[in-house]
Amino acid sequence: MPLKIYNTLTRRKDEFKPLVEGRVGIYVCGPTVYGHSHIGHAKSYVSFDVIVRYLRYLGYKTLYVQNITDVGHLTDDADEGEDKIEKQSRKDRIHPMQVVEMYTRSYFDDMDALDVVRPDISPRATGHIIEQIAIVQKLIEQGFAYEKNGSVYFDVTKFKEYGKLSHRPIDEMEAGARVGVNPEKKHPADFALWKKAEASHIMQWQSPWEMGFPGWHLECSAMSMKYLGETFDIHGGGMENQFPHHECEIAQSECATGKQFVKYWIHNNMVTVGGQKMGKSLGNVINLKDAFKKYSPLVVRFFILQSHYRSTLDFTDEALEGASKGLEKLLNTVRNLREEVGKLRKLEVKGSEMKDSSFKSQDSIFVDLVGFKKAFLDAMDDDFNTPQAIGILFDLSREVNTILAGGKAEIKILQEADALFNVLGGVVLGVIPAHVEAQSLEGASENDLIQFIIELRAEARAQKLWTMSDKIRDGLAKLGIIIEDKKDGTTWRLVSS
């Protein structure tokens, strides 16, 4: 089954055929760095992370570009209002670039925690002002844009296909509530390519027009085409950016180059909180740093992938706790499986030393691992259906548990099952860590050691070796560990707790 991707442009699942055999160029709209990332960012970037991981798993040499918006994103959708970053900088009384620095770092910290693989290139809007100016110049020369009072606007009436992504006719945009009334614009739907800046505006640059800054939509055209070419395979982003952001990107890019901009448009759906839209004005935004205090990043990641990227994801404590339990079940299986493989491997070494292979069970259970793998890949090929793919991992988990319980496991089968968990659950989905077995294989934990010492003391007491028993109690105390004999056995605690 070939990979099929739901393409917003065609409104159907299209078979994926890259522009260049074996290679994929993908651009995803990155964050505007004026605040900490929230659960909505997590949904978006975890979704695209799995898409990139899966493309790489399929063997595509994938160049992943994701921008950092550090200028030009205004508080109002219709090219008006304050620059979000300057607004935050005034609030914090620091330079806008300090705001950018702080929240870019915060963003990557959160993404690293979620095990989101870093983009190959993370270009900044402020790092590509010249490239943006060059596109504006081209558009003016070719008659698609006009200057007015030092600002430059794109003339939507000149691009016949305007609206082809969001499927909105231009007429509807005329009276749209979200389209601001700007007397400089010829058509209400025209959008800014370059905005003249007030003197008080900190982030501004010289240009062939007035001192100013680029329109928000422009950066993505400039940076994607710079690193991926004038036509590239995949452009991703949040559904809320279909219009106007991505519609404007298409218009300005295709008019500037005369070529198709992007072949496949992928849009992820949003997060709701207890069924409600999440938003600053509603006061229900859940920052990742807060979420991580309650749930491990791995649980958050697993939770996100348990729903499809095109579905809304409802964030509730119950749902997160459910995800946490589900993941723990899965990881328990993997842990048990790896332990069993480790044991059998040791036996095998001993067995081969004794030139005796009788330890291999002859009547071991048949498991259709190929079938599990195929089902997983089928799910992923069907527009990256991660909930279904995770379902397959649970099926596999149940099967493995049955084998382990039966005690007639053949090491080869178990190793192959382990490899499946590793590759499909680990490499592709990023929900099964490679070190989940660390605890049991790489040496005993402190807990195990203390438990063992307590057992030794019980043994000494049973043999009435009172000196030894006291020595153990005192020795542990010196290490800061207090043991307490209770009715149902001996417990321990740290001095400080």
Next chain:
Amino acid sequence: MPLKIYNTLTRRKDEFKPLVEGRVGIYVCGPTVYGHSHIGHAKSYVSFDVIVRYLRYLGYKTLYVQNITDVGHLTDDADEGEDKIEKQSRKDRIHPMQVVEMYTRSYFDDMDALDVVRPDISPRATGHIIEQIAIVQKLIEQGFAYEKNGSVYFDVTKFKEYGKLSHRPIDEMEAGARVGVNPEKKHPADFALWKKAEASHIMQWQSPWEMGFPGWHLECSAMSMKYLGETFDIHGGGMENQFPHHECEIAQSECATGKQFVKYWIHNNMVTVGGQKMGKSLGNVINLKDAFKKYSPLVVRFFILQSHYRSTLDFTDEALEGASKGLEKLLNTVRNLREEVGKLRKLEVKGSEMKDSSFKSQDSIFVDLVGFKKAFLDAMDDDFNTPQAIGILFDLSREVNTILAGGKAEIKILQEADALFNVLGGVVLGVIPAHVEAQSLEGASENDLIQFIIELRAEARAQKLWTMSDKIRDGLAKLGIIIEDKKDGTTWRLVSS
């Protein structure tokens, strides 16, 4: 004693007086991101980290800007040769911006490990092409620069003070071995502000001249003045950058603005390896990631600060091991001190509950903590003399050990000593971690526990309790720990190693 800084410009220790009361602007030349950071980077950025930390400790509101050079740094000092980043990108067969992304991340990872506080702003050269072009335009207009074949050069003969930082007369530069012969230049010492790029050059931008890229020196002028103003307090960098890099920065900045560029120039010395200069051509460059395999980042940091920033630092295994031992001694004192404070605090709580204050020693030893603090600050005020400051910490450590051994410690004195270690050794120098006591207070380490179990076994054997002794050996084996009896005692290892 006021803070004195050795100023390369005046060649003496100048009293530090900020341009604006209570505020400091500091710019430090950052890395060219085409490879992993080495021990030389660590010396430079740890040194400036302590300078920034100390300025903040003194109460200065300090804005710290450190650039990332991601274009324009050529392999030849005299404006010639390949761009270092493009060269690496051809080697790795990836886009130059992927090289930049990879090594910028690697750089910050290493600096984070060294506990180097992040700069407030880390501007990229590619993010400031327009600002650089604006300076070139100004210099041409004012007659300090000229265009030749699409490139632009600074005319050193027009700036009478050229050479004032490095104290080199222009005449000497004429025949200098490091000054390349470029027929486009009027004077051999003229330097490039803008370089026309060959078509094959990937990193190039449109400009009022030919498509090209900025000269390396220009970025630092553009970015420092953008964020710190046309005149700012402190500019730092490596001694090897005094000429030509910083000399050129002064020339182009002061000619463009007509103002003094920088008040205090601070230069750190270099690292040698076993007495030899460290360099790629010599094949003796020590990458931090390799160094960290042998020595903890904290030891490397401590090692660096044990010598003065203006001294060369000789990297040898013996020296690093010495630093490691010295640091361990210091941290042991702090650990013991904090434990004692913890114990006394509990006693104090009990004491106050019993309304009895007799636990306080009446004849406690007097310690001149104010004197230690003053000595530490005097050392730091004397051009950031960290080796001397660390010496004071060792003096304090000896004193604290004496008090602890005497057993007549008064909690107030110990708490104050602890606070000194925290603030001077922790906040200012960054060599005493806040959590140094974690190991002993938050539970024993695995190592301690295993060691204790081995002692129990020795005890059992001494008492001829063979069953017990065997039980211990087998129990550890079950936990994956193998013990081996050797001539000079019992050692242990993990099964897997």
